[in-house]
Amino acid sequence: MTTAIAAKTKTRSADRRTHVQGALDRLTALVAADLDAVNATITGYMQSDVPMIPQLAGYLIEAGGKRIRPMLTLATARLCNYAGAGHVKLATAVEFIHTASLLHDDVVDNSSLRRGKAAANIIFGNQASVLVGDYLFSRSFRLMVETGSLATLDILANAAAVITEGEVLQLTAAKNIATSEETYMKVIAAKTAALFAAAAEVGGVIAGRPARDSQALHIYGRELGIAFQLIDDALDYGSLHDKFGKSVGDDFREGKVTLPVILAHQAGDTAERAFWTRVIADGKQHEGDLEEAIRILARHGAVARTLERAHDHAEAAKAALSIFPASPLREALCDVADFCVDRAY
Amino acid sequence: MTTAIAAKTKTRSADRRTHVQGALDRLTALVAADLDAVNATITGYMQSDVPMIPQLAGYLIEAGGKRIRPMLTLATARLCNYAGAGHVKLATAVEFIHTASLLHDDVVDNSSLRRGKAAANIIFGNQASVLVGDYLFSRSFRLMVETGSLATLDILANAAAVITEGEVLQLTAAKNIATSEETYMKVIAAKTAALFAAAAEVGGVIAGRPARDSQALHIYGRELGIAFQLIDDALDYGSLHDKFGKSVGDDFREGKVTLPVILAHQAGDTAERAFWTRVIADGKQHEGDLEEAIRILARHGAVARTLERAHDHAEAAKAALSIFPASPLREALCDVADFCVDRAY
Numbered sequence: 264m265t266t267a268i269a270a271k272t273k274t275r276s277a278d279r280r281t282h283v284q285g286a287l288d289r290l291t292a293l294v295a296a297d298l299d300a301v302n303a304t305i306t307g308y309m310q311s312d313v314p315m316i317p318q319l320a321g322y323l324i325e326a327g328g329k330r331i332r333p334m335l336t337l338a339t340a341r342l343c344n345y346a347g348a349g350h351v352k353l354a355t356a357v358e359f360i361h362t363a364s365l366l367h368d369d370v371v372d373n374s375s376l377r378r379g380k381a382a383a384n385i386i387f388g389n390q391a392s393v394l395v396g397d398y399l400f401s402r403s404f405r406l407m408v409e410t411g412s413l414a415t416l417d418i419l420a421n422a423a424a425v426i427t428e429g430e431v432l433q434l435t436a437a438k439n440i441a442t443s444e445e446t447y448m449k450v451i452a453a454k455t456a457a458l459f460a461a462a463a464e465v466g467g468v469i470a471g472r473p474a475r476d477s478q479a480l481h482i483y484g485r486e487l488g489i490a491f492q493l494i495d496d497a498l499d500y501g502s503l504h505d506k507f508g509k510s511v512g513d514d515f516r517e518g519k520v521t522l523p524v525i526l527a528h529q530a531g532d533t534a535e536r537a538f539w540t541r542v543i544a545d546g547k548q549h550e551g552d553l554e555e556a557i558r559i560l561a562r563h564g565a566v567a568r569t570l571e572r573a574h575d576h577a578e579a580a581k582a583a584l585s586i587f588p589a590s591p592l593r594e595a596l597c598d599v600a601d602f603c604v605d606r607a608y
Numbered sequence: 609m610t611t612a613i614a615a616k617t618k619t620r621s622a623d624r625r626t627h628v629q630g631a632l633d634r635l636t637a638l639v640a641a642d643l644d645a646v647n648a649t650i651t652g653y654m655q656s657d658v659p660m661i662p663q664l665a666g667y668l669i670e671a672g673g674k675r676i677r678p679m680l681t682l683a684t685a686r687l688c689n690y691a692g693a694g695h696v697k698l699a700t701a702v703e704f705i706h707t708a709s710l711l712h713d714d715v716v717d718n719s720s721l722r723r724g725k726a727a728a729n730i731i732f733g734n735q736a737s738v739l740v741g742d743y744l745f746s747r748s749f750r751l752m753v754e755t756g757s758l759a760t761l762d763i764l765a766n767a768a769a770v771i772t773e774g775e776v777l778q779l780t781a782a783k784n785i786a787t788s789e790e791t792y793m794k795v796i797a798a799k800t801a802a803l804f805a806a807a808a809e810v811g812g813v814i815a816g817r818p819a820r821d822s823q824a825l826h827i828y829g830r831e832l833g834i835a836f837q838l839i840d841d842a843l844d845y846g847s848l849h850d851k852f853g854k855s856v857g858d859d860f861r862e863g864k865v866t867l868p869v870i871l872a873h874q875a876g877d878t879a880e881r882a883f884w885t886r887v888i889a890d891g892k893q894h895e896g897d898l899e900e901a902i903r904i905l906a907r908h909g910a911v912a913r914t915l916e917r918a919h920d921h922a923e924a925a926k927a928a929l930s931i932f933p934a935s936p937l938r939e940a941l942c943d944v945a946d947f948c949v950d951r952a953y
Contacts, residue, residue, distance in 0.1 A: 313777045367742060371735040390716040393738055394776045397712060397745070401769035404749055408762045416761070417753045424746035431739045432658045 283605050286598035287329060293595055294337040297351055301333050304355040308402050319387045319395045324362055331491075331599075332462045333358045339466025339480045342592045349410040349469045353419075357462045359403035360423055364458075366396035368430065372517055415465040422461035429453025433519075440528055440536075440544045442520040451492040452485070459488030479583045483596065486580035491603050493573035496521035497566050498606075500557050512553045518543045522572070524556075527565040535559050570604065577604045628950050631943035632674060638940055639682040642696055646678050649700040653747050664732045664740045669707055676944075677807045678703045680832075684811025684825045687937045694755040694814045701764060702807045704748035709771055709803075711741035716775065717862055760810040767806035774798025778864075785873055785881075785889045787865040796837040797830070804833030824928045828941065831925035836948050838918035841866035842911050843951075845902050857898045863888050867917070869901075871910040880904050915949065922949045 291298060309320040333354035340350035369382040370389045384392040400423070407416040433450045436442045463484030467477035499514040500523055514521050520543060528539045542548050542556065560566050577600040587593050636643060654665040678699035685695035714727040715734045729737040745768070752761040778795045781787045808829030812822035844859040845868055859866050865888060873884045883900065887893050905911050922945040932938050 311773055311776075313773050313780065315776050315780055316773065364742075367738050371738055389734075390779055391776065393712050393716055394772050394779065396742075397709075398769055398772040398776065400742070400745060401765055401772060404761070404765035405769060408758055408765055411758060413753055413756060413758065416749070420746055420749035420753055424743055424750060427739050427743040427746060428656055428658050428661065431656075431660050431736065431743065434735055434739065435658065435660055 283598055283601045286595060286602035287331070290334055290338060290592075290595040290599055291330075293592055294334055294341065297337040297341070297354070298330065298334065300348075300351045301330070301337065301354045301358065304351055304406070305358060308355060308359070308406060309399065311398070315387070315391060316395055316398055319366075319383055319391055320362070320399060322386065323365065323383050324358070330358065332361050332458060335459065335462040335484055335487075335596075336466045338592055338596055339463045339483075340470050341466075342480075342587055342590065342596070343467050343470035343472045343476060345466070345470035347469070349412060349415075350466060352406045352410050353412075353415055353465050353469060354462075356403040356406040356419060357458065357465075359399040359406070360419065360426075361458060363396040363400040363403070364426055364430070366392045366399070370396075371430065371434065410469065412469055414468050418461050418465050418468065422457045425453045425457040429455075429457065436520060438518040438544050438546060439520060440524075440539050442525060444522065444525055447520065447522055447525055448489075451489060451496075455492040455495075456485045456488030459491065460485035463487075476586070479586050482583040483580045483600075486576045486583065487600050487603060490573040490576040490580065490600065493522060493569055493576065494604060494606065497523060497569040497573070499523075500560055500566055515542070515553055515556055516548065518546050522569045523560050523565040526568055527560050527563045530563040530565075531559065573604050577601060628943055628946045631940060631947035632676070635679055635683060635937075635940040635944055636675075638937055639679055639686065642682040642686070642699070643675065643679065645693075645696040646675070646682065646699045646703065649696055649751070650703060653700060653704070653751060654744065656743070660732070660736055661740055661743055664711075664728055664736055665707070665744060667731065668710065668728050669703070675703065676836075677706050677803060680804065680807040680829055680941075681811045683937055683941055684808045684828075685815055686811075687825075687932055687935065687941070688812050688815035688817045688821060690811070690815035692814070694757060694760075695811060697751040697755050698757075698760055698764075698810050698814060699807075701748040701751040702803065702810075704744040704751070705764065705768055705771075706803060708741040708745040708748070709775070711737045711744070713775065715741075716779065755814065757814055759813050763806050763810055763813065767802045770798045770802040774800075774802065781865060783863040783889050783891060784865060785869075785884050787870060789867065789870055792865070792867055792870055793834075796834060796841075800837040800840075801830045801833030804836065805830035808832075821931070824931050827928040828925045828945075831921045831928065832945050832948060835918040835921040835925065835945065838867060838914055838921065839949060839951065842868060842914040842918070844868075845905055845911055860887070860898055860901055861893065863891050867914045868905050868910040871913055872905050872908045875908040875910075876904065919949050922946060 305324055306321075309317050309324065311317060336350055336354040336357050340353075366383055369384045370392050383395075387395075403419070404416070407419060410416075429450050429452070432446070433454060436446055436450065460481045461484070464477050464481040467480045496514065499511060499521065501511065524539065524543065528536060531539065538552075538555065538559065542552050580600040581597045584593055584596055650669055651666075654662050654669065656662060681695055681699040681702050685698075711728055714729045715737050728740075732740075748764070749761070752764060755761075774795050774797070777791070778799060781791055781795065805826045806829070809822050809826040812825045841859065844856060844866065846856065869884065869888065873881060876884065883897075883904065887897050887901065925945040926942045929938050929941055
C-alpha cells in the first residue's frame with residue numbers, strides 16, 4: 264500500500280469501515296422489492312421447452328453472485344425517481360448479458376471455477392455453455408424490446424459489442440508480457456466497465472432524465488467498473504481466498520497480463536524480466552512460482568499501486584454522483600464504490 | 609426417389625429445370641443494388657479497433673455463402689413495395705445472426721470445414737470464434753436499433769433465441785438413435801427455419817404491411833427453411849460434393865441423427881438397428897461404414913422419402929406467396945423454393 268492510501272485508511276474511523284463493509288447489503292435493502300422482481304423475471308425468462316437451458320442457466324444464475332450490475336440499474340432508476348416497471352426488465356437484461364459473457368468467458372479461458380463452484384463448462388460441457396450463453400443473450404434483447412425503449416436497447420447492445428471487443432483484445436494480448444498499461448486499461452474498460460456503465464446509465468434513460476444526468480450515471484458506472492476490475496486483478500495476487508469466490512493465482516496460471524504484472528515487469532531487473540517471460544509468455548510454471556511472483560510484485564509495490572489506481576477510480580465514481588441531491592440511495596451507491604476498494608484490505 | 613416425385617421430375621421439361629437452376633442468380637439480380645448495399649454494410653459494421661474481429665469475421669463472411677437469408681429480407685421488402693432503406697440494415701443483421709450462429713455451431717460441432725474452406729475455429733481457434741460470434745450478434749442488434757423498428761427487432765431477437773433452443777435440443781438429441789421424427793422436425797424448424805421465417809417476415813413488417821401479408825411471408829420463409837435443411841440432411845448421404853461446400857458423411861461422422869437415419873432405423877431389421885447403434889449411438893465407426901449406411905438408407909428409400917418431404921415443404925412455401933400479385937420477384941422467390949429441392953437431383 265502506498266503511504267498516501269495507508270494514511271487515508273488509517274485515519275478512516277473503525278465506524279466508517281464497518282459502514283462501508285455493509286454497503287452492498289444496504290444497497291440491496293434499498294432496492295429489495297425491485298430485486299425480488301428481477302429474480303422472478305430471471306427465472307421466468309430463462310425457461311425453455313429444452314430442459315438443459317434452465318438447468319444450465321439456473322446453475323450459474325442461482326449460484327448467486329452479488330447482482331451488482333442489475334442493482335445499479337434498479338438503484339439509478341430509483342435515484343432518478345422512475346415510477347414505472349421497465350427498470351426490472353432492463354436489470355434482468357443486464358444480468359443475462361453478464362451471465363452470457365461469463366459462460367462464454369469460462370469456455371474461452373477454460374476455467375474450472377466460477378463463483379466458488381465448478382464452472383458450468385466443466386459440468387455441462389463447452390458446447391452447452393456456448394449455446395446457453397447465446398440463449399440468454401437473445402432473451403436479454405427480448406426483455407429490452409418489451410420495455411419499448413430503443414434508447415436503452417441501443418446503450419446495452421453497444422455495451423455488449425464493446426464487452427466482446429475487450430475480450431478479443433484480452434485474448435490477443437494474452438501471454439504478451441510487453442502489453443502496455445494503455446492496452447490493459449482498454450481491455451478492462453471494455454470487458455468490465457462498459458456493462459457497469461451501461462447498467463447505471465439505462466436507469467437514468469428509462470426515467471427520461473436529461474443527458475447530463477444519464478451521462479453522470481454512465482461515468483459513475485464506468486469508474487466503478489474500472490475500480491472493481493483493478494481490485495479483482497490485485498486480489499489475484501492478494502488475499503488467500505476472496506469473498507467473491509476467486510482463488511489466488513488464477514490469472515497467473517492462465518498467463519493473464521494484468522496491471523500488477525505490467526507494473527512489476529516495467530520496473531523489474533533482467534532476472535525478474537526473465538522470470539515473467541518464462542512464467543507468462545512461455546507459460547512454463549513450476550512449484551513456487553506464484554509465491555516468487557508475489558514476492559517480486561511486493562518488491563515493486565505493484566499490487567499497492569494497482570489498489571491506489573482503483574481508489575482513484577472509486578473517487579471519480581463518487582464525484583460523478585455529486586450532481587444528484589443527497590439521498591440514502593446516493594449514499595449507498597457512493598459507499599458501494601468505497602466497499603469495492605475496501606474489500607481488498 | 610419415390611414414384612410420385614420421379615414422375616413429377618420426369619414430366620418437368622428440360623427448360624423448366626434450367627429455369628429453376630438459375631433461380632438464385634435471378635433473385636440475386638433482382639435485388640442486386642440492395643445486395644451491394646448489404647455487402648458494404650457488412651464490411652462497415654464488422655470493423656473494430658481490435659484487428660482480429662474483422663479478420664475472422666471477414667474470413668467467414670467473405671467466403672461468401674449465397675446470402676440466401678439476407679436476400680429473403682431484401683426481396684420480401686421489395687415485394688411489399690418498401691421504399692425506405694431500413695431493409696438493408698435488417699438484411700445485414702440477418703446475415704450477422706446467421707454468421708454468429710455458424711461460428712458458434714462450428715465450435716460446438718468441432719467442425720473442420722465450412723463453405724469449402726477450413727472452418728474459422730481451425731484457423732483462429734475456438735476462443736476467437738466464440739467471441740467474434742458474440743461481437744457479430746451484438747452488432748446485429750445495433751443495426752436493428754438503427755432501423756428504429758421495435759417490431760422487427762422483436763421478431764429477430766425471438767428468432768435468435770429459437771435458433772439456440774434448436775441447437776441445444778440437437779445437442780441433447782445427439783447420438784440418440786431413438787430420436788423421434790417429431791424431435792427432429794422441432795430441431796430443424798428451430799435451428800434453420802426460424803431465421804428463414806424471420807428474415808422473410810421482417811421485409812413485410814418494415815414495409816408496414818398488414819399482419820396477413822407478413823404472416824404469409826413468415827410461412828414462406830419457414831417452409832423454405834425446412835425444405836432447405838431436409839435437403840441438406842439428405843445430401844449428407846447423397847451427391848459426392850454438394851455445391852454448398854458440404855462433404856458427404858459429415859453428419860454421419862458427427863453422429864447426427866437426421867431424418868434419413870431416423871426413417872431407416874424405424875424400418876430396419878435387428879442387424880440394421882445394431883449397425884445404427886454402433887456407428888451413431890456408440891460412435892464406433894470403421895472403414896466402409898458410411899458406404900454401408902448409404903446402402904441401408906437406399907434399401908428403405910430413406911433419402912428419397914426425405915427429399916419428398918422437402919418437396920412438400922417447398923410447395924407449401926410457394927403456396928404462401930399466392931396472396932401476393934404476380935411479379936418477377938414473386939416468381940423468383942417461388943423458383944428459389946424449387947431450386948432448393950432441385951439441387952439434390
